[in-house]
Amino acid sequence: MIGEKVQRVEDERLLRGQGRYVDDLVPGALEVAVLRSPHAHARIVELDLDPVLDVEGVVAVYTYDDLSGPMAEPLPLLIPHPALTQGRTQYALAKDEVNYVGEAVAFVVAESRYVAEDALALIRVTYEVLPPVVGVDAARRADRLVHDDVPGNVAARMEQSVGDAAAAIEAAPHRLSLDLTVERSASMPMEGRGTVARWDPDTKRLHVWSSTQTSTGLRAAVAAKLGLDLVQVDVITPDVGGGFGVKIMHPWPEELLVPMAAMALGRPVKFTEDRREHFISSAHERGQVQHVDVGFDDEGRLLGLSVQFWHDNGAYTPYGLIVPIITSTQLLGPYKPRAYSVVFESLYTNTVIVTPYRGAGRPQGVYAMERTMDAIAAYLGKDRTEVRATNFIQPDEFPYDQGLTFQDGRPLIYDSGDYPASLEKLKALVGWDEFESFRQEARASGRRVGIGLACYVEGTGVGPYEGAHIHVETSGKVKVAIGLTSQGQGHQTAFAQVVADELGVPFEDVEVTTGDTRRMPYAVGTFASRAAVMSGSAVALAARQTRAKALRIAAEALEVSEEDLEIVDGQVQVKGAPATKVALGTIAVLSNPLRYAFDEASKLATQFTVGDTSKPPIADDEEPGLEGKDFYSPERSTFASGMHAVIVETDPDTCEIKVLKYAVVHDCGNLINPLIVEGQIHGGVAQGIGGALYERMAYDEHGQLQNASFMDFLMPYSTEMPATIDIDHLETPSPLNPLGLKGAGEAGVIPSAAVFASAIEDAEGFPIHAMPISPSELYDLRLQHGHEEPS
Amino acid sequence: MTEPLHDVRLSVNGVVHQVAVPARRLLSDALRHDLRLTGTHVGCEHGVCGSCTVLVDGRPMRSCLMLAVSASDYEITTVEGLADEDGSLGPVQQAFKECHGLQCGFCTPGFLTTITAGLEENPSPTAEEAREMIAGNLCRCTGYQNIVASVLRAAELKAPQP
Numbered sequence: 001m002i003g004e005k006v007q008r009v010e011d012e013r014l015l016r017g018q019g020r021y022v023d024d025l026v027p028g029a030l031e032v033a034v035l036r037s038p039h040a041h042a043r044i045v046e047l048d049l050d051p052v053l054d055v056e057g058v059v060a061v062y063t064y065d066d067l068s069g070p071m072a073e074p075l076p077l078l079i080p081h082p083a084l085t086q087g088r089t090q091y092a093l094a095k096d097e098v099n100y101v102g103e104a105v106a107f108v109v110a111e112s113r114y115v116a117e118d119a120l121a122l123i124r125v126t127y128e129v130l131p132p133v134v135g136v137d138a139a140r141r142a143d144r145l146v147h148d149d150v151p152g153n154v155a156a157r158m159e160q161s162v163g164d165a166a167a168a169i170e171a172a173p174h175r176l177s178l179d180l181t182v183e184r185s186a187s188m189p190m191e192g193r194g195t196v197a198r199w200d201p202d203t204k205r206l207h208v209w210s211s212t213q214t215s216t217g218l219r220a221a222v223a224a225k226l227g228l229d230l231v232q233v234d235v236i237t238p239d240v241g242g243g244f245g246v247k248i249m250h251p252w253p254e255e256l257l258v259p260m261a262a263m264a265l266g267r268p269v270k271f272t273e274d275r276r277e278h279f280i281s282s283a284h285e286r287g288q289v290q291h292v293d294v295g296f297d298d299e300g301r302l303l304g305l306s307v308q309f310w311h312d313n314g315a316y317t318p319y320g321l322i323v324p325i326i327t328s329t330q331l332l333g334p335y336k337p338r339a340y341s342v343v344f345e346s347l348y349t350n351t352v353i354v355t356p357y358r359g360a361g362r363p364q365g366v367y368a369m370e371r372t373m374d375a376i377a378a379y380l381g382k383d384r385t386e387v388r389a390t391n392f393i394q395p396d397e398f399p400y401d402q403g404l405t406f407q408d409g410r411p412l413i414y415d416s417g418d419y420p421a422s423l424e425k426l427k428a429l430v431g432w433d434e435f436e437s438f439r440q441e442a443r444a445s446g447r448r449v450g451i452g453l454a455c456y457v458e459g460t461g462v463g464p465y466e467g468a469h470i471h472v473e474t475s476g477k478v479k480v481a482i483g484l485t486s487q488g489q490g491h492q493t494a495f496a497q498v499v500a501d502e503l504g505v506p507f508e509d510v511e512v513t514t515g516d517t518r519r520m521p522y523a524v525g526t527f528a529s530r531a532a533v534m535s536g537s538a539v540a541l542a543a544r545q546t547r548a549k550a551l552r553i554a555a556e557a558l559e560v561s562e563e564d565l566e567i568v569d570g571q572v573q574v575k576g577a578p579a580t581k582v583a584l585g586t587i588a589v590l591s592n593p594l595r596y597a598f599d600e601a602s603k604l605a606t607q608f609t610v611g612d613t614s615k616p617p618i619a620d621d622e623e624p625g626l627e628g629k630d631f632y633s634p635e636r637s638t639f640a641s642g643m644h645a646v647i648v649e650t651d652p653d654t655c656e657i658k659v660l661k662y663a664v665v666h667d668c669g670n671l672i673n674p675l676i677v678e679g680q681i682h683g684g685v686a687q688g689i690g691g692a693l694y695e696r697m698a699y700d701e702h703g704q705l706q707n708a709s710f711m712d713f714l715m716p717y718s719t720e721m722p723a724t725i726d727i728d729h730l731e732t733p734s735p736l737n738p739l740g741l742k743g744a745g746e747a748g749v750i751p752s753a754a755v756f757a758s759a760i761e762d763a764e765g766f767p768i769h770a771m772p773i774s775p776s777e778l779y780d781l782r783l784q785h786g787h788e789e790p791s
Numbered sequence: 792m793t794e795p796l797h798d799v800r801l802s803v804n805g806v807v808h809q810v811a812v813p814a815r816r817l818l819s820d821a822l823r824h825d826l827r828l829t830g831t832h833v834g835c836e837h838g839v840c841g842s843c844t845v846l847v848d849g850r851p852m853r854s855c856l857m858l859a860v861s862a863s864d865y866e867i868t869t870v871e872g873l874a875d876e877d878g879s880l881g882p883v884q885q886a887f888k889e890c891h892g893l894q895c896g897f898c899t900p901g902f903l904t905t906i907t908a909g910l911e912e913n914p915s916p917t918a919e920e921a922r923e924m925i926a927g928n929l930c931r932c933t934g935y936q937n938i939v940a941s942v943l944r945a946a947e948l949k950a951p952q953p
Binding site for chain 2 (some may be wrong): 007008010011012014015016017018019020021023024027056114188189190191239240241242244274275487488489490675676678679682683684685686687709710711715716717718719721723724725748
């Protein structure tokens with residue numbers, strides 16, 4: 001079934017309204033509202049809770065002063081790095097100072113969210129407002145500081161290099177410099193954050209359900225912060241209404257405060273984020289300012305590349321330097337820079353924190369590199385595809401070592417790929433060579449069109465590991481547990497396909513559970529396009545173990561050699577003599593020697609029925625049960641790649657930018673389910689179009705987010721999407737994992753800013769150095785470049 | 792001060808419920824939390840995303856923009872009421888399943904109700920009309936390609952068999 005367009009098993013319940021998302025769970029739980037800072041930068045002078053305490057229906061109000069022990073410490077810095085010398089994280093509830101509009105100040109628990117919100121309006125806070133730092137330029141000026149003890153607002157400065165880029169550029173026949181910017185956007189899943197917790201005082205166990213991309217990470221954080229043993233905490237991720245990165249950030253203040261309150265109050269407590277809260281108190285991404293110096297020869301071959309960039313990390317750095325490290329390494333894409341140096345500063349501003357959003361720093365890196373490629377082509381008067389092809393790593397050069405350290409601390413070595421083949425496919429798919437005649441036709445009728453392309457390489461499937469547990473019931477049903485979570489990627493379907501093939505059972509008999517720490521307590525999470533690679537591989541390995549055990553038991557039962565057996569459709573049978581067979585469910589019965597018979601099936605396994613009385617019922621190297629458990633831990637990431645092209649039309653008068661054609665060539669190795677992979681690409685492209693043409697976080701100089709609603713933050717509707725997205729797959733399997741997989745989740749969004757900049761530049765004839773680009777910005781650019789105002 | 796409650800008759804998916812709710816209780820909250828019909832989802836609470844769309848006398852309505860106390864006189868249909876009488880998936884639901892028209896499933900109930908009403912008005916839409924039919928609902932997962940395909944497929948499934 002691997003490789004087939006299997007319809008998803010998730011859909012039946014989701015389509016009937018029987019999905020279970022966090023806010024659907026634990027009816028009757030107390031509900032939470034959070035008082036959030038209205039100021040971007042301020043000291044808290046006084047907090048007056050008196051007016052709230054007598055409000056009917058309010059059960060508890062917490063501020064920083066009510067926190068103790070580890071809860072009173074700053075939240076964890078999840079991914080420390082030696083270069084992050086000035087890492088700062090917020091408190092679960094603000095202590096003395098607030099550093100962005102939306103930072104949690106007080107936490108109200110009430111009989112309903114309505115009452116809790118009433119109570120928020122009665123809390124009186126006196127702030128001493130401080131001047132805020134908003135945007136990269138203000139952070140670099142550093143005439144104001146976000147954190148008094150962080151000089152220059154610099155959280156980290158990091159440098160990597162291969163060869164002597166400065167000397168290579170100096171000696172190159174041609175040189176160019178580019179200054180580029182990318183604005184902020186955000187994951188913006190349709191379901192916001194949410195957490196519900198129930199403390200069982202009888203068993204002293206805490207049950208937490210959270211809309212998270214990592215149940216095991218959250219479990220460890222909750223246990224550490226609330227002073228519980230790990231085994232006292234269960235975290236279950238129910239259906240999740242989209243993540244796209246923002247839900248890998250953990251623990252959010254509410255993810256700790258909700259269980260804390262549930263324990264203290266002895267009643268279940270629920271937090272359901274509303275949309276405005278999601279804008280101002282979850283996380284954003286993307287904002288960077290970049291400077292590129294490049295040296296190249298007459299063919300456009302890179303000789304030296306030097307990149308500096310400034311990364312806006314918002315008010316705190318809980319997720320470390322992951323995003324800028326990815327930008328700085330994945331910037332190289334499918335190219336050989338020959339000599340490369342990159343230095344970035346990660347800067348504090350008084351805005352919402354910046355953590356990975358689908359693409360996670362790659363869109364910015366690809367943008368820098370692809371703008372550079374286009375600039376070289378323009379300078380030399382060459383076709384943009386030729387300049388790229390000149391710089392490609394060739395198929396016979398894999399594994400290819402870029403000489404850098406990747407985001408997982410491991411060497412940046414590409415495992416496989418075929419970039420020239422991808423480019424040929426892309427050119428054919430979009431009609432690259434025919435475009436000039438189309439342009440002439442369009443021009444003749446007063447239309448302005450442009451074509452662009454962008455290439456990327458994406459490190460996917462980062463470690464450290466994922467695991468899978470498979471249990472075959474005596475009914476023959478196969479129960480699979482993986483630790484990472486699902487936010488709509490169809491894991492229950494894709495991994496059931498893997499088990500069906502590897503174990504030899506009907507797809508319908510396989511049920512996959514995700515993100516439940518009771519079933520699989522060792523896991524990392526769903527991010528970095530890693531689920532298929534990591535869990536898919538672990539599931540395959542666990543299925544192979546289960547299969548091997550089934551064959552061992554069956555060989556004994558049928559008195560044949562294991563090599564002569566195969567498993568087909570849930571039956572272990574003799575090859576060439578399929579009538580000699582035993583059902584997998586029966587093997588499960590035999591695998592578990594019993595003293596007691598519970599039903600007809602288990603009678604077969606009781607002590608007076610089976611077994612060689614000269615041996616122990618369970619051999620020394622066996623365990624009871626037909627089960628398999630295994631983990632997959634790769635030496636390093638596997639590198640997917642792809643190329644996008646877009647044809648746009650820009651309106652000569654209104655500057656509206658319309659997508660006429662969008663083409664994607666994508667290489668994620670072997671596909672488990674092409675239906676799901678294509679869906680991932682569609683969604684990524686939509687987010688990319690949003691990020692390139694519409695979405696931005698409109699902070700004013702006071703640090704107020706002016707567009708914190710769906711009325712004002714413009715995400716694409718169906719009408720903003722092209723009629724079709726043309727997709728072609730190339731499959732160069734990864735040699736690093738058992739199924740030859742590479743990740744696919746983020747790919748669709750990675751080259752978007754770059755590909756649109758390329759196409760709009762081509763349509764307009766002047767360089768594009770800032771993305772996203774709105775019609776009014778395009779209008780201003782036209783005026784700057786001497787176009788006449790339309791009369 | 793105790794908030795006054797109002798007795799409201801809510802007729803949802805053909806079943807009549809009596810609930811006592813404060814005047815300010817949103818229809819979306821009443822459906823989800825008072826009637827426990829949690830298939831209707833709330834994505835923005837300001838009427839933009841369309842996730843909470845239900846049918847009010849057959850017409851699509853944002854249940855986050857309607858108060859429960861104002862819903863007494865109407866027949867309300869939620870996603871839980873879209874299955875066929877024999878319990879199998881309704882045509883719009885079936886089309887979404889066949890066309891991979893959903894990923895996380897959060898916005899899906901709003902699309903299903905919107906399209907159900909849309910196909911009553913226009914039983915055989917063109918691709919462009921299908922795109923327009925869903926143009927008021929946000930989805931962050933699918934890029935809408937397969938939702939448009941689902942609209943067209945649902946129209947096929949609903950069409951009288953020759």
